[in-house]
Structures are given as structure tokens and as C-alpha cells.
Amino acid sequence: MLSNLKPQAPDKILMLIEEFKADTRQGKIDLGVGVYKNPEGVTPVMRAVKEAEKRIWDSQISKAYTGLAGEADYRNALAGMVLGSVPADRLASVASVGGTGAIRQALELARMANPDVTVYVSDPTWPNHLSIMKFMGVPYVEYRYFDGATRGVDFEGMKADIAKAKKGDLVLLHGCCHNPTGANLTLAQWEEVAAILEKSGAIPLIDLAYQGFGDGLEEDAAATRLLAGRLPEVLIAASCSKNFGIYRERTGILMALGDSTAARDLSQGAMAFLNRQNFSFPPDHGARIVSTILTDAGLTAEWKAELEEVRNTMLGLRTQLASELRDLSGSDRFDFIQHHRGMFSRLGATPEQVAKLKSDAAIYMVGDSRLNIAGLNSDTVPVLARAIIDAGI
Structure with a gap:
């Protein structure tokens, strides 16, 4: 064989x-x-990460499985960092195997909900986006993004192309710090993107891999928060690899915002099911590092200061x-x-x-x-x- x-x-x-x-x-x-x-x-290794690991070492008494969705402390803390607050009535979330795992789970979720889904993806984009979709057999269409002459965003071309997405399609967007170009939309341009998606009913899948590496932790989340506040359904795949420097711990999260508590509950059940099918329980060490930092004011301040040094x-x-x-x-x-x-x-x-x-x-x-x-x-x-x-x- x-x-x-x-x-x-x-x-x-x-x-x-x-x-x-x-x-x-x-x-x-x-x-x-x-x-x-x-x-x-x-x-x-960031200073706050080292301290968090010491605390985990001293306090942890078991390595038993975590929940299928991961620990609630982690999911709530990271949702707060990304969204500013946790809209409990709309938000479903699961811990994932890095940001890449969150992207894969998001595509699986979208295909479960709409077997005919097409994904609109920027030209260019992170190569693994295309590789995963090709492997899964998920159809995709590239939309214009990078202007080779100005090395900026071809925004008019982008708008024209994403407007072709239909209700139930996904539009994959880089929440900040576009990979591979470094060229990003302004907040005013994000408003126009939101209006296009509102009209078409297409759902944004936001890849947020570099929050804090661009204009600041809050500033880099602004586009994601804008879309989450205006649109009834949003998928967010976030990674902790870069901003916490825990690349090898494979720490990510998939968040799904629905338009009702019923949609939230359906999404939560489906995402937990997908975790079970793909890797059963998510890894915990990196997630525990992140939740330890984000739930302690002193460690959060230390981490934010070092993240600013990096930026x-x-x-x-x-x-x-x-x-x-x-x-x-x-x-x-x-x-x-x-x-x-x-x-x-x-x-x-x-x-x-x-x-x-x-x-x-x-x-x-x-x-x-x-x-x-x-x-x-x-x-x-x-x-x-x-x-x-x-x-x-």
C-alpha cells in the first residue's frame, strides 16, 4: 500500500x-x-512566559486531558484580547493546534454548514492557506490585493472581487500585518469591506496571526472588532505563536460569532466535534501559559511591555x-x-x-x-x- x-x-x-x-x-x-x-x-522566550511557566510548574498537579474545546479560562482570556470583551450570547470557541489548526477547523466548519462554500482569498496570501484548501478540495477564488507598482493595496480591485462572493461563501481576510506583503487596509477601508459583506451575506474568516506586531495590541484588533460588531456571522482564527513567542507550543483558537444563542450553541457543538475527529483534545501547555499571563495584571503588563519592545x-x-x-x-x-x-x-x-x-x-x-x-x-x-x-x- x-x-x-x-x-x-x-x-x-x-x-x-x-x-x-x-x-x-x-x-x-x-x-x-x-x-x-x-x-x-x-x-x-519572553519574560512573562518564563514566569508563567514557573507558576504552572509549581501549581499544576495533573496532566489529565483538558476539555474538548480547551479550558474556558484560556478561551475567554484570548477572546477578550481579540474582541475587547466576550459577547457570551454570540461566541463559540475552541482551542486549536496553532493558528494553522484554527484555519483548518474553520474550513471544516464552513463546509459542514455549506457543502457548496467557496473561499475568496487574497492574491497573494500565506501559501499554506492555498495548500490546505487544495488538499481539502475546498474551491477558492483569488481576489486582487497587492499592487506591484505601489507595493500597497489594490483596494478598488479588492472591493470589486470580494463583492462577487455569495451568501454562505467565506472571504479570508488578514486581520492585520498581511502575510506576505506587509500592506494593510486602513480602518476606513475596513468599513467599506464590512459594508460589502453586509450586502452580500458572505462571511469573513479573519486570520489574526500577528496581533501586537503592527500598530499595537488594540490597534491591530480594530478591524476584527469592527467586523464582529457589524456582521451577524464572523469566523476568527487567532494564533499565539508570534505575540507570545510560543511557536512550538502550537497555541491557537477558533472563534465563531453567530447571530443568536441557538447559532452559538450549534457552532460550539460542531467545533467540539471537529476537535474530537481531528486530534481529540487540544494541547494545553501553551494555552495555560497564555491564560496565566492574561488573567494576572502584573504578568499582563510585563508581557505587553515586551511585546511593545518587539514591535x-x-x-x-x-x-x-x-x-x-x-x-x-x-x-x-x-x-x-x-x-x-x-x-x-x-x-x-x-x-x-x-x-x-x-x-x-x-x-x-x-x-x-x-x-x-x-x-x-x-x-x-x-x-x-x-x-x-x-x-x-
Whole structure:
């Protein structure tokens, strides 16, 4: 039987990681993998996380299964962080295996509710969005999003395309810090998106993977809260990997907002059922870290302060890189880097130019020219800027 399996195409980002590891050149720069790194090149354990783990170690007396939906303390705390308050009469939620698991469960839920669902997804988007939908056999349509000329959002194109979604379809939206482009909607533009979805009856599926990495914890939740407040049904897949720095703990949540308590109860039962079918009980350690932090005022303050340090570090790197490129190019054509938000920016370089950065300067980024700003430090920014100009970007 197993000999009948077909070879699977390797993940391009994972391939890039292995290629980077094998490169023996001194001064190589990894801008491919999507993790935050401090100036020393380390993805650190946050101070509040360390303290939370100590408290869990001292107090935990059992490793018995948690509930199918995960612990209520975690789900309520994270819902409060994302939504500002917990609309108990509308909200169903389950802990998930990371944000990726929440996306998968959301697609499963949508297909249970509407076997004919089509998902509208931005062009471009996180590649795993498309990979999961292809594997599941869920139809999708790409909507215009990134303007290659301005490196901003093609908002008119986006509006025209998502307006074609029908009642019961999903429109997959990046709540903040768009991956892979770094180009984001304004709050006024989000209002227009909400109006389009109100008219069509299509349901937003919000992927919120980077809350706190863009303009601030509250600011990055503003679009999600706007849609949750205006629309009768909203799906939200949130991740704690980045903003709590607990990547390997696989800590996420799927939230479903319905238009009634009956819809809430149906959603809660269906999502718990899906958890049972896919992995039974969700992982708990990361969720317990998050709930320990968010239910303690002192730990919450410590975590928020460190999250701001992370965010401001990335903003500083963006400003420095844009400035270096402005000086070297004698133009403002790279100023979009300073205006983008989150970990990523898309340079708009060709695959050949990206390959030249790798071969000539040992600078690794994804082939579509997505670069991870958090892979830089103040010393490597000038190196990257010079290499970009030398590559003819």
C-alpha cells in the first residue's frame, strides 16, 4: 500500500531553511523563515512566559486531558484580547493546534454548514492557506490585493472581487500585518469591506496571526472588532505563536460569532466535534501559559511591555532600511517598507533578483521577494540595502 503513495512537493520555506543551514559563508542572512529574532539572532522566550511557566510548574498537579474545546479560562482570556470583551450570547470557541489548526477547523466548519462554500482569498496570501484548501478540495477564488507598482493595496480591485462572493461563501481576510506583503487596509477601508459583506451575506474568516506586531495590541484588533460588531456571522482564527513567542507550543483558537444563542450553541457543538475527529483534545501547555499571563495584571503588563519592545524593534528596522535605500538609490521608491507593518514586506523583486541576492550576498528570502524584517539587525540592514541595489531591484 505505502508504495502507492505519490511524492509530495517539499515546502519551499522549509527547503530554504535547509539551504541556509548548508551555506558555509560567513555573514549569511536569513530573511525567509517567519519567526521573530532579537538583534542577536535568537528567538527569545519572553519574560512573562518564563514566569508563567514557573507558576504552572509549581501549581499544576495533573496532566489529565483538558476539555474538548480547551479550558474556558484560556478561551475567554484570548477572546477578550481579540474582541475587547466576550459577547457570551454570540461566541463559540475552541482551542486549536496553532493558528494553522484554527484555519483548518474553520474550513471544516464552513463546509459542514455549506457543502457548496467557496473561499475568496487574497492574491497573494500565506501559501499554506492555498495548500490546505487544495488538499481539502475546498474551491477558492483569488481576489486582487497587492499592487506591484505601489507595493500597497489594490483596494478598488479588492472591493470589486470580494463583492462577487455569495451568501454562505467565506472571504479570508488578514486581520492585520498581511502575510506576505506587509500592506494593510486602513480602518476606513475596513468599513467599506464590512459594508460589502453586509450586502452580500458572505462571511469573513479573519486570520489574526500577528496581533501586537503592527500598530499595537488594540490597534491591530480594530478591524476584527469592527467586523464582529457589524456582521451577524464572523469566523476568527487567532494564533499565539508570534505575540507570545510560543511557536512550538502550537497555541491557537477558533472563534465563531453567530447571530443568536441557538447559532452559538450549534457552532460550539460542531467545533467540539471537529476537535474530537481531528486530534481529540487540544494541547494545553501553551494555552495555560497564555491564560496565566492574561488573567494576572502584573504578568499582563510585563508581557505587553515586551511585546511593545518587539514591535518597536521591527519599526526601527523598517525605518533604517527605508532610509538606507533612499540614500543609496537617490529615490523614495523603497519608502513602502517603512509604511508596511508586521514581520514581512514584499519587495516586488523578480525570482532572478532574489536568486542573485542569495548567490552573490548570501541573503535568503522567499522566491516571491517576501523578506522577514525581524531577521535583520542594525548591522545587517546596510548589507541588505547595498545588496538590493546591486541586484538591480
